[in-house]
Amino acid sequence: MKRKRPTATPSSTLRKSRRTNTAASDHGEDELATDDSPTVAGKLSRHSEAHLGQREVRSAKLNGSANGRDTDEEEVKDTPRSQRRVLFADARTPRRGKGKNLGPIFRSENARSGVARNEAGEEEAADRGAGDEGEEEDDDDARFGQAPTFVRNADRSARRKSARRMLAAGDGDSDEDDDAAEEALARQIYASDSEAEGEEELEALQAAAAAGEGDGGEAPPAESVPPTPSKRGRGRPKGSKNKKKRTPSPPPAGLSAQERYFFAHRPGAANKTSGNTLTGVGARLLSHDEYFEVMRGWEDPHLMEREVLLRLHARAFGQWEFEMEQGFSVCLYGFGSKRGLLAKSKATAVDNEPQIVVVNGYAPGLTPRHVLMTILSTLVPASTLAGAKLPAQPAALLDLILSTLSSSAPSAPSTPSAPPPLTLLIPSLDAPPLRRPATQALLASLAAHPRVRLLATVDTPNFALLWDQSLRARFRWLFHDCTTFAPFGGVDAVAAVDALLGRSGRRVTGRDGVAYVLRSLPERARGLFRMVVAEQLAGMIEAEGFGGDEDGVEYRVLYHKAVEDFVCSNEVQFRTLLKEFYDHQMLVSRRDALGTERLAVPFRREELELLLEELM
Amino acid sequence: MEHEVAYRFKATQSRPVKRRRVLPGGLQTSWATRKRAYDELWPAQRNRIQTALDHVNHETVDGVSHFAFQAQDVRRSGKVPVALVITGSSITSWTSFLGSLSDRLTSSRANLVVSLRSGESPNLKTLLRVLIAKASAGGDSGNEDETLLHHNTGRLLNYDLQLLEDLLRERATENVVIAFEESETFDGALLSDTINLISSWVDRIPFMIIFSVATTLENLQHRISRGSLRHTEGRTFSIAPASEVLELALDIAVRGDSIPLWVGCSVSNMIMARQKDYFQCTDLLIDSLQYAYMSHFYANPLSIFLLEDLQYAAVPRDHFEALRNLGSFRRHVESILEIENGADVVRALLESDERLFQYARDGVSRARALVKGLVAAVHLLHTLRSHVPRLDHITLSSLYIRGLAGELNLSPPVRELLLSIKMVPSNVLPRLLEEVLRHSSNNSDLALVELQQRLKTLTSCRTAPLRSHHDTHGETIRTTIVAQKVELSKQKSRISEDDSAYSEIVDQFHDYLERHFMRTFLRPENIFMHEIVIYDLKSPHRDVFMPRPRFAIERALSLPHDYLDCSCCHPTAGGSNLENTLSASQPATSILYQLYMESGPLINVADLWLAFDAVVGGTNNQEAAVMTQFQRALAELRYLGMIRPSRRKADHVTKVSWKGL
Incomplete structure (x- = not known):
């Protein structure tokens, strides 16, 4: 995703040597910093909702120039569709594909395309804004899909120990024979991860060892004292250590099925999905006619x-x-x-x-x-x-x-x-x-x-x-x-998907159909229907904050409201009015978990809003 | 036709089909003969097991029916006679128990047995209606109209017990037995009400109640009101625990003179483990055994040799080739070669089918005898262990399984027994000897008989049991303190002459048994022709009775190549990496399922679509075609019950199924 620094360039070694002390002294912090996204921008966006939009705003602010980014955005739209996307509730790596906001549900492993360049630039800007020199930017992509934090930490710890061991051996203090085997093991462990960060660590350790050797006689030099945060010049905002550490978003590898289930349902696992809608991403569900037309010409490759x-x-x-x-x-x-x-x-x-x-x-x-x-x-x-x-x-x-x-059947069934x-x-x-x-x-x-x-x-x-x-x-x-892979005969794909996405209203009469029916009904009936729609919408808006999954209006509530508004005076009248709606399937009645009857108009929220506008 | 709801299939195109039908070829040609063998052998086995099982609850049936015959005395005192049958965990044998009980009750005398379940009688009114309906149908259903006419005059409701009384008046019924199946499932209040009502009718209708009690009597008692309890007079009975019945059934199935086929250790282990883990049911055990027979005769062509009156001509030629390729045949032949003149025998077997036929027939009967001896020895081991005091109880089935696995020889259960036998006192030994003698019915064991004689003469004039010198009871340990050191010394108490004579008998008996077990506990796979007399294939058995449908569907969806075996979806590109198994050539539902697996509990369909489009949509711009596949895949996932609608957000669905759970 970002610039991949060649580890051996002179500039990087320079930088590394400059920060050896830092790395050596505040290892704990260093580790935290490398755990998740190491860039400042990444950290910043972690604190935010991590939505791309917000992030854009932030980087724009930091940048002071939103224009340059906009042009980049144009470029993004041309990104080929060949990207490989992986469906995952990832809140950390916002991406754009096809110029649309895919939202946090997707993580895409891009080629170094326009997007990559764009984001890199963006982050650099952010880095500058935060006063960071942008070092230690390990490849974010490389970290993704890797072992989970704790595994990495364990690896790192092993590597650090190995490095120490190698240094000790290098010092020439130990000359036991059996050390050789351990030394080899240490090298092996160390070599198993050739990340630049590892080398940095080695250098840091070397520096630390040098300092340690130094203090055999005299007091350690002032430089080896942990420098002040200002000196280290790296952009972890203060107090970020106290923030709750985010768990890596891909479920840790090697989990058993039940562990994976509980991982997905762990408390605080914000099951974040993007706000995309099918219409929003330009997908259109097919009607029966279109569906069958395509299916007629389709041939199963298998x-x-x-x-x-x-x-x-x-x-x-x-x-x-x-x-x-x-x-x-x-x-x-x-x-x-x-x-x-x-x-x-x-x-x-x-x-x-x-x-x-x-x-x-x-x-x-x-x-x-x-x-x-x-x-x-x-x-x-x-x-x-x-x-x-x-x-x-x-x-x-x-x-x-x-x-x-x-x-x-005679008594002996086997007889001819x-x-x-x-x-x-x-x-x-x-x-x-x-x-x-x-x-x-x-x-x-x-x-x-x-x-x-x-x-x-x-x-x-x-x-x-x-x-x-x-x-x-x-x-x-x-x-x-008897696995056959044959398409299920009894499945009406179009109707099933419509029902799944709550679009059954679309086909029964549709919004226009409802308007048509209402026109032929008396004013009182129209009033009642308006009441249902309004209540249902209000309920939906309320439920949004609440997280409820129940929609519609309680039968009793609606009845009392209707009586109050003089739409009807008794329940028989009320029922008669409702019957017309039932007949046209403009209203459905179902029972909720507690057994109370609820009435609902079988439309989606957008359509309900439009319907209400028309009725007003 | 295929969208009709239900229809009769008309065999219009039957003629051409019939002509095209090809006869089975290859080894399957002998299927008709094998079917005949199966038809001869299995029903006999089934009857054996069934008759044995019918006798298991013989005593309980006797007791309950006796109670029923005396029930009139109880009713005379105005109480309802109640038989409480404690079933424990063997609820499943309740049906067979009730069947034999009602046979007993109705065969000799005019009794009426009505079984009620909680499902069909949720309240008193329905319960009575069902009771009356069943009672009237149970008698003679022919004159239904007549009874209708009869009570039409009285204008009675169909749950009025008066109907029942009218019905019974003509029949002179001795008892109307109401059996409450699984009394725990009935509502306590309903039971109380029923008892109250019945007790008020007891002077006119000869009611009697049977409860099946799976938990405890106290539990039932607590749920029935005290007032109702006062109207009853009960007696408890119990039927054999299911585990015992199962042991018995397995024993019958494997031990006897006429057993043609044995189930091997892995299959029987599976059967018994399933009974232990899930539900105990003898019907299921019989089904499993039957399926083992079916599989053997259907799938193993060589099972033809199990037919009693097999003629050489009835065996197709290629069967002999199959016989020569049998693992145990090859091993056997190799062992013959080592004997003198063995080569000639082997040559004859390889060249002459006729010779091989006779040899195989002999081999099968020899193998049968060996396995029979093995099973009998297992049984003997079990019986002896149960007679020797202070030995752990090991179930017969587990011994049998170990025996057929070839693990019993020199195994702990055997060694334990042999060690304890050395210490057995003389009051136990005669019983053991008797068991062994009964076991070895061929009177070749004169040594044993002689041993028995000697023992008899030895013990005839004694009252206290004799002990063998291995018995530690005869040892005393002496502690002496010499110069502040403790010295332990064992000292055998003086052994009488009789005791030493007894010890000799014990030693001989021990040696005899040891030899016997050594001889009989063979490894079945070393027996020549064991493939024909032992069925031990796990493969169809487990899946047929314990399918893993979720696993099958998940596998088909996540790794379609496993089933399709096509070149396009082969997961070579990414090795074992899970993510790389996704490819555009896979079936749409499979792709969607894999994307679905990567998601959290709530899925945005729009994003799902984008991902799907990215995987499937190639370069060509066929949005509609991709959407068709997407919609179908989504609909199929819904059909499989993996997603359901969610109203939390627009265009979202809820994930229902988690792989591997």
């Missing part, structure tokens, strides 16, 4: 490999068949849609098992009754089914199915005259429509029947939580890893 995977899994069909025949249920897990695999399996299994029922777990409208009715219609001819009065309850229906299965088994194929058994415990219990009772074979797939990693011990015993699962 199609071949996926085929190989599929073929690999297909080789186990015979095994699965055997397992199902033995009364086990087969459950396929792993990343990627396994629907293609199931389709393939039923194509091969077709000649000896004509009774196959497919239940698409991911289909949104799926109910247990659907499943049961389909099974029943497979078992019983349609003619008999038509006249029969079927029970309405799924449980009763299940009993009917089980008794039908048992009655048509036995009716064929009923195979249930359930893609996405863990999909939301089937997740209810009652539904799973129902399927388990089906699977427990000797004539029913179950082949299911699951997609989420936590599917095992669906079943308790007794359910699992009834299912008799055998699990197989």
Whole structure:
């Protein structure tokens, strides 16, 4: 990131020799200084919010010339996009990419590009401003992504000891043989880090040793006394030692998974993310039409490999068949849609098992009754089914199915005259429509029947939580890893992302749509809606400082407010007004953690603001 | 069709598929024969285990049913008879227990058993409704309409116990047994209310209650009100602890004359560890054993030799080649070569399939005998240890696992036993001798019988037990102080003639046992053909029963090359450096996941997009294409439950899943 000084230039040695005393005497401080960002500018920005903007302001102030920086900014915009960015909540190395403020979430390892030059210049200016000569500027980038502080400290300490050892040996005082080995080790440790700083330290130590030797007879010379801070001329602001030391932002390497979790959730870990928004960075989410248009032309570069995977899994069909025949249920897990695999399996299994029922777990409208009715219609001819009065309850229906299965199956199931088994194929058994415990219990009772074979797939990693011990015993699962990498069929990417980012309102009616609906409603309804929007916005603003995650207006609060404002006089009227909003999906009602009903307009804050403006 | 909710798959294209179907080739050709072997061998084993397990709780079933038959006396005093069955941790065996109990109760006499769970009966009203529904279905479900008609006249609500009374009036039921499964899960107040209500009906409906108690009786008692308790009269029963049942099941599965296949030490260790760590359930144990059999017969072509009536013609040629490549065959052949004329035998085995067939058949039966002897010796060791006083209890399963690992010979459990046997008094020794004799059913051990005879004559006229000279009880330690120094001297008390005769017997017995254990505790991997009679592959077993789905998904996403094995995503560029595994050629979800892994608990999607764009977006300006991939990847991460929306900041999502946790 910054100038990389060749360690052996005469100027640097000069500088080093000048500050040998300093380094030797105040090692502790020195160490602190080298821990984090060694530059003054870095330190300054550390104290600030470390946002680039603020830093810019600061350096501009120090510089006294903001203009020069602006021209640099122009240059930055041309920075090629080939930078490698790493996503990380890093509050220390603000960077710009593509001329935009990436904010502290990103750290980018730039080539020595315009940005680098720019920042170096900036820092130099800052250095000057703080009265620092800008020495000991170790490459900041080199320090990044390195071992965490404590490891580095330990290394440094080891190196210092080694240096001392080498010096002692060099003095010729010790001439024991076994020292040679230790000496070699010391050299090795020392050489393991060839940072310039290390050499500086060595020099400093040499100076210190020289001073120490000197004091054998006479009092140490005045120069070897630790110089006053003013003399050392390095720009740590006073009192900075008392500041809380920042932990290095990349999580220390070699942490176990749980340690990493607690590292991310440690108290005081300001989980800082930038204030960027998708619209802000010029990204536009695609609509369904655009999405599918691109997808139609898209070809997966890994199609071949996926085929190989599929073929690999297909080789186990015979095994699965055997397992199902033995009364086990087969459950396929792993990343990627396994629907293609199931389709393939039923194509091969077709000649000896004509009774196959497919239940698409991911289909949104799926109910247990659907499943049961389909099974029943497979078992019983349609003619008999038509006249029969079927029970309405799924449980009763299940009993009917089980008794039908048992009655048509003779006692010895292995005899050739036995009716064929009923195979249930359930893609996405863990999909939301089937997740209810009652539904799973129902399927388990089906699977427990000797004539029913179950082949299911699951997609989420936590599917095992669906079943308790007794359910699992009834299912008799055998699990197989079937990673396919195929795109999940039941996922509507556009809708999912919209829902994820709280933009569902965008598609239901949109802001214009809401305005249109409101126009056709009476004044009182408009007033009520305005009230909801205003309250919700107020709540959002309040929650921002508060950190709450709850939005919307409490039902009770809104009702009382409406009565106060004479929008309505009783709850029935109030409900009638709300119903219109519900119908147009302009308002959603949900229950919060405490169970109180909250009403919210499903729009983002910006849109709500615009909406309120229009309504006023 | 694929977006339909549920449908019946119509086999329209079945014909061409059938024609294209290829027969399995290679070693899999014998699968049909092996399947036959499996079908013959496993069900027999399963029945053996099942019958043994059914008898485990025999006594408890007897006790409870006896209590039920006498329950009328209790009811006459206006109280509700309650059977408290203490299950301890073996809740899972409750189902089988209740099954055999209800079989017993309903087979001979008119009893009605209704099992209730807390899930289906959250309050009194529902509980009664479920009770009545189950009771009416449990009897004869045929005349449902009739009962409907019957109580329609009375206009009764469906949770009125009057319904039940009407129902039972025609049947002359002796007991209506209500079994509360896992009584701990029921609300205490609900239990109290139920008892109160039932006690008021006890004069009309012959109720009886069974509670399964997993914790303690006191706990149950505390939760039921004192008033309700006054209406009950209970008796406690207990069913066998799950760990004992498991030990028994494993013992049955591995010890006996007809065992065709043994599970090796690593698989059985896995099975038992799983039972210990997660849940104890005999069904699961049987499933695991069954899967071991299945895997062996499905995946090991040589398991064909386990078929009893195997004919030479039924074995495909390539199976013999496989046999010759077997590790234990090679070792065996090498050992034969050292014997005189060994080379001829080996040549015959290598050249003639027919000769090899016979040899392999013999080898398998020999291997069976050896493993059988090993298992029997393990059992003997266990029994002897339990008879000798002051020896630690070691479970049979752990001994079995060690035995099959080949670790038992000269191991501490054996040495401990042998040492203690030297000191055993004469009142214990006869039992040990008896056990050993029963164990070695082939009467070849005349020496043992003679030993028994001698012991009998020796002890017949004595009341006090004889001691062997190894017993330290016979030693006294003398302390003498000579010139202010303490001198210790051991002195054996005088040993009587009988004692020395007894010592001789003990020594002989000890030597016999030592020899026996030396002979039987072989290393299974040294047994010729052990691959056929012992199944010991961890690989499919663990993943099939204990999958690690999170690990699989995380691995697929963070190291897609592991699965895809493509040339483009090979992580060679950066060696083992984690950061360098990211590359533009990887699947979009995988790239996004790796970026996601680097983030904190809150993620800015805009920044995520920028990072994603920087990785994926090459030189060409296809913003829409990249965005498509991004959206799909984001949607898939959400589908996998790894992110969820956050309202803290605009365009932010919350990280839910942490790798490796």
